[in-house]
Amino acid sequence: MLRDNGLFQALLWSVLTIGLYAAAKTLYHRKARWWLSPLLITPALLLLIAVAAKESYQEYIQGTHWLVALLAPATVSFAVPIYEQRSLLRRHWPLLVVGILTGSATAMGSAWMLSNLLGLDETVRLSLLPRSLSTPFAMIVSGDIGGVPSLTAVFVVITGVLGAALGEGLLTWLPLRSSLARGALLGMGAHGAGTAKAYQIDEEIGAIAGLVMVLVGLLNVLAAPLIAHLLPR
Amino acid sequence: MNGFSHTVAWRRCCRSNRLAQIVLILGFWLAGEGITRATGLPVPGAIVGLAILLAFLGNKWLNIRTVRRGAQWFLAEMLLFFVPAVLAVLDHPELTGILGLKILTAIIAGTIMVMTVTAVVVDLCYRIRRSQGRC
Incomplete structure (x- = not known):
């Protein structure tokens, strides 16, 4: 009853x-x-x-x-970290732009290539493309390019959980000199979970990871209609 | 005079009260949605709301302290807002089989690629800029 x-x-x-x-x-x-x-x-x-x-x-x-639905005001809230990190943004914007563009291209390219290699169908493939983004951005992009947003949310969570651990390992393996590269690695590869991990390592790396996460999300959302157009069917 | 004291009271309320800040952020979101609907922009309302809030902060029309605690709350609790979407797995029992393993492989390999390429490229550019004395 x-x-x-x-x-x-x-x-x-x-x-x-x-x-x-x-x-x-x-x-x-x-x-x-x-x-x-x-x-x-x-x-x-x-x-x-x-x-x-x-x-x-x-x-x-x-x-x-x-x-x-509350993911939308959470997205609006990203304005605050962007504003607070504006000096970091002003100082390092060329490198951040490079990182975001390379990262996005690699994220999409790798998802596409691996999906083909593993024989995953179109829906799964399209839902996998935005997996590296923070959830609210990833779900918007997924819907725009023809994926299933809720499926993307699942992939985003898996990426976050595994990515934070993978990123920590990669940081010890890769001979990186700048905290900029370290932050970009975690923010680009494992969004929120990576950013949390980055803050555990160092305040500066955390701030960079957070900024990269937000900017890459914004770039992808704004580019999503274009990406949908360019995707081979 | 009365309007001024109202503004002051409103500001004081917003700076000390997280709930008021949350409501204010909801307002920016609704404004963003409204603009998107009215103009037919191909950008989600939340992104327009973010841009408006950033413009308000950048032009000092709004003090960061008026929204910081509310924004931090939304960002800190974001996990709660997308957990329900993750339950979509219920609709995809096939994910527990071979398909799930394949997807897991794609995510792990893809994430390693994304992290390595991004970090190496940024680091190389950093070294180049540094050798040119630009940072």
Whole structure:
């Protein structure tokens, strides 16, 4: 009886999502292990519960899409870090532009090449292209170029969780001299998760990673209609 | 006179109150959406909102302290806002099989490529600029 009530379900899933998220964050605060990252734990637990309750994505998202809508004001909020890092931007903009353009081209090119190599279909391929961007930007680009935004969100999360660890390893392997390159590596390759990792290493590298993450997201969103046009079908 | 004291009260409220800042940011988002709808710009409303907020900050029409705490809240809690979208996996049971492994391979290999190429190119450019004495 209660299960058929849409409002009740919406409330239940919203409270459950927020509650699990808050619990995962508290847990991570106490014990910071990568496999305890809220980025991994929150969706994993929710998935388990949804599968156990035989809930479909349609039903779940109906009750929780208001949370996803808040990605838009979160996108607006990126104006604040851009403004706060304006001196960094003014000083290093040529290198940042180089990093963002190379990074974007490599991200799209590698996704395309690897998808072909592995025989992934068109939908998956298009949804994979924006995986390196921060979620709100990635979902916009995905929709623009013909991918599935929610599938892209899944790939973005995987990229973040794995990318933060991969990036840490690569930083010790690559003979990089500048913090600019170190920050660009993490911000370009692993968006928010990479930026958080970068801040753990060094304040300056973190600021660079954050700036790269925002700028690459903006560039891709603005270029998305053009990219959609250029993609071979 | 009255208008002035109103502005002062509003400012004080915004600087100390995160909720007021959150509402203000929602306002910038709605303004962005409105402009996108009215002009048919091919840019999402959120991006237009970001540009307007940046213009306000850059021209000092708005003090950074009036929005900083609200923006930090939105960015810090962003994970919560996209977690529901991740549940889309429920609609794609095929991802748990071979396809999932292939995608994982593509993501890992792709991320290594993106990170390596980006960092190496930026580092090379940095060294070149440095040798030219430009940074």
